[in-house]
Amino acid sequence: xxxxxxxxxxxxxxxxxxxxxxxxxxxxxxxxxxxxxxxxxxxxxxxxxxxxxxxxxxxxxxxxxxxxxxxxxxxxxxxxxxxxxxxxxxxxxxxxxxxxxxxxxxxxxxxxxxxxxxxxxxxxxxxxxxxxxxxxxxxxxxxxxxxxxxxxxxxxxxxxxxxxxxxxxxxxxxxxxxxxxxxxxxxxxxxxxxxxxxxxxxxxxxxxxxxxxxxxxxxxxxxxxxxxxxxxxxxxxxxxxxxxxxxxxxxxxxxxxxxxxxxxxxxxxxxxxxxxxxxxxxxxxxxxxxxxxxxxxxxxxxx
Amino acid sequence: xxxxxxxxxxxxxxxxxxxxxxxxxxxxxxxxxxxxxxxxxxxxxxxxxxxxxxxxxxxxxxxxxxxxxxxxxxxxxxxxxxxxxxxxxxxxxxxxxxxxxxxxxxxxxxxxxxxxxxxxxxxxxxxxxxxxxxxxxxxxxxxxxxxxxxxxxxxxxxxxxxxxxxxxxxxxxxxxxxxxxxxxxxxxxxxxxxxxxxxxxxxxxxxxxxxxxxxxxxxxxxxxxxxxxxxxxxxxxxxxxxxxxxxxxxxxxxxxxxxxxxxxxxxxxxxxxxxxxxxxxxxxxxxxx
Numbered sequence: 143x144x145x146x147x148x149x150x151x152x153x154x155x156x157x158x159x160x161x162x163x164x165x166x167x168x169x170x171x172x173x174x175x176x177x178x179x180x181x182x183x184x185x186x187x188x189x190x191x192x193x194x195x196x197x198x199x200x201x202x203x204x205x206x207x208x209x210x211x212x213x214x215x216x217x218x219x220x221x222x223x224x225x226x227x228x229x230x231x232x233x234x235x236x237x238x239x240x241x242x243x244x245x246x247x248x249x250x251x252x253x254x255x256x257x258x259x260x261x262x263x264x265x266x267x268x269x270x271x272x273x274x275x276x277x278x279x280x281x282x283x284x285x286x287x288x289x290x291x292x293x294x295x296x297x298x299x300x301x302x303x304x305x306x307x308x309x310x311x312x313x314x315x316x317x318x319x320x321x322x323x324x325x326x327x328x329x330x331x332x333x334x335x336x337x338x339x340x341x342x343x344x345x346x347x348x349x350x351x352x353x354x355x356x357x358x359x360x361x362x363x364x365x366x367x368x369x370x371x372x373x374x375x376x377x378x379x380x381x382x383x384x385x386x387x388x389x390x391x392x393x394x395x396x397x398x399x400x401x402x403x404x405x406x407x408x409x410x411x412x413x414x415x416x417x418x419x420x421x422x423x424x425x426x427x428x429x430x431x432x433x434x435x436x437x438x439x440x441x442x443x444x445x
Numbered sequence: 446x447x448x449x450x451x452x453x454x455x456x457x458x459x460x461x462x463x464x465x466x467x468x469x470x471x472x473x474x475x476x477x478x479x480x481x482x483x484x485x486x487x488x489x490x491x492x493x494x495x496x497x498x499x500x501x502x503x504x505x506x507x508x509x510x511x512x513x514x515x516x517x518x519x520x521x522x523x524x525x526x527x528x529x530x531x532x533x534x535x536x537x538x539x540x541x542x543x544x545x546x547x548x549x550x551x552x553x554x555x556x557x558x559x560x561x562x563x564x565x566x567x568x569x570x571x572x573x574x575x576x577x578x579x580x581x582x583x584x585x586x587x588x589x590x591x592x593x594x595x596x597x598x599x600x601x602x603x604x605x606x607x608x609x610x611x612x613x614x615x616x617x618x619x620x621x622x623x624x625x626x627x628x629x630x631x632x633x634x635x636x637x638x639x640x641x642x643x644x645x646x647x648x649x650x651x652x653x654x655x656x657x658x659x660x661x662x663x664x665x666x667x668x669x670x671x672x673x674x675x676x677x678x679x680x681x682x683x684x685x686x687x688x689x690x691x692x693x694x695x696x697x698x699x700x701x702x703x704x705x706x707x708x709x710x711x712x713x714x715x716x717x718x719x720x721x722x723x724x725x726x727x728x729x730x731x732x733x734x
Contacts, residue, residue, distance in 0.1 A: 155627055155629075155630075156627070158627075158629055159628060159629045162629045162632075163540075163544050163628070163629075165536060166536045166537070166539050167540055167544070167545070169532075169533050169536035169537045169540060170536070170537040170540040170541055170554050171554065172533060172537070172596075172599065173537070173554065173557050173558045173560075173561045173599060173600065173603070174553070174554055174557040176561060176596050176599075177557055177560060177561055177564075179572065179576055180564065180568065180569075180572045183572045183575040183576045183580070184568075184571070184572065184575075186575075237471070238470075238471040238474045238475070239471065240471070241467070241468045241469075241470060241471030241472075242468070242471035242472045242475065244468050245465065245468035245469050245471060245472055246472075249464070249465040249468060249469075258472055258476075261475060261476055261479060262472070262475045264479055265475055265478065265479065267653060267654075267657070267715065268479075268482070268657070268712070269656070269657030269658075269659065269686050269711060269715075270657070270659065270660070271657075271659050271686045271689050271690050271693065271708075272482065272486070272689075272708050272711070272712070273482075274690070274693065275689070275693050275704060275705075275708060276481075276482050276485065276486075278693065279485070279693075279701060280481065280482075280485045307474075307478050310471075310474070310475060311475075314471075314475075338457065338458075338461045339461055339464070340457065340460055340461040340464050343464070361563075364563060365565075367565070368564075368565020368566065368567065368568070369565075370565075370566065370567045370659075370660035370663075371659050371660055371686070371690065374660075374690075375690065375693055375694065395565070395567050395660070398567055398570075398571060398664060399567070399660065399663055399664070402570070402663045402667060402668070403663065403667070403668040405667065408579055416571050416574070416664070417571060417575060420568050420571040420572075423565060423567075423568065424564065424565070424568050427563060427564070427565055428560070428563065428564075431559075431560065431563035435559055435563075
């Protein structure tokens, strides 16, 4: 009688275990399934797009006028704008983020660190519309225009700098992790040989953490390319192929936002162009992330 | 020769001393930006703060315009996304840490979570539009927005949940197994109670991220002018950052001030959530130990 009850209870437990294992596994598959859906949706709609627009023309065209009477779908102007704003962003975020990381991991006391690190991380938590507002109403008129005459209300420079502030915490926190992972022995060895702190930091710690630092910059660049609201608010909706950062230029993400704010009826070429631009952007950022994650992984096993 | 060495070494000594100051410029940039942003927003928006900002509908007249439909839209959309995302993340984390072992499947699943985290947020919007809004016929609705935000925040919350489980001491897990517990029992009675506070903190982190996201919702809902409360999950909607985007894009000074006031509300909301996360974590941890 008792044995029977116990057997039943064990059976029930095993069954429950099986059911929940299945449930948990299904949950764990969601991310993978979503990735498949993301690529499938983008590719499916892009195929529709490329039935109207030549792939070669899309990739090499220098005119992007999808919302005009005479439609041109050359992605280069908006791709160029994405590259320029992201390059400005990384030009600000890489040195500033790296300096913060070195300061936090090598110089700051525990007390300073526990205050400063959350402040830097706060930068990543501020909604990007707020940054867009700040670039449009403060950075450009109150600050940059005093230094640079001829700066447009919407311009690539302020957009890039603001995105730079947004991605600074990415560079800082991944580089910080990389620096902290450098074994103390290496540093002590250098000190024992009579090295100054600056030499220990710049010639021992930073080179040892270099792959992590490189990864942080690659990942931050990918994040910068995907940033939308700052580009849409401060960069303007003007798709021109130019290298003049004082001008407004429309990034790929800003184009998607622009079409979304208007009304592109389902099934039209404008609607499909969202997916073609999205696919193009996703492929580039995915490649960057792939390289970045690879580099992080390599650095992670090293010690 | 000796003179030369002395000279370079003096230079180096100076540089050595100056290094922390040079490096802290990077930190200064971050602090100055946060400070400048807050000062700018508060100085131009504080006099527009009023209860009406939250209770009035959107309006073409800046004196009467408010965040009501956007605020409700945010609560519905983000709330629903959290209900979807948090259990899913906890289940995923439990599977990857306790159930799956370290096989090939597990490493592929983990890798794809990292990949999903790298997808730009606007892509989630574009795919949400193609797949959820038109593909599955959800329309430009709250539920389409909620699913999109849930998936967008999934990697972030999952990673925190995995970290939370990893903080549970191995002794406790192994002890339970030694007594004959099943994996499910270990998960339910050993891992979850101890990891839950940190998991909920991760959940709140995800909620904060979702509240601030404008880009994917912009693509899914369009830029709408809504003067009604949402009543069903299939209603059209807008969210706070989108309403702010709308106000920021208007040239009139009055709308700029309104946008500043709205930003203050949004930042206070995020600040409140983060404070809640800290308090919650503190309370739950204390009760458990």
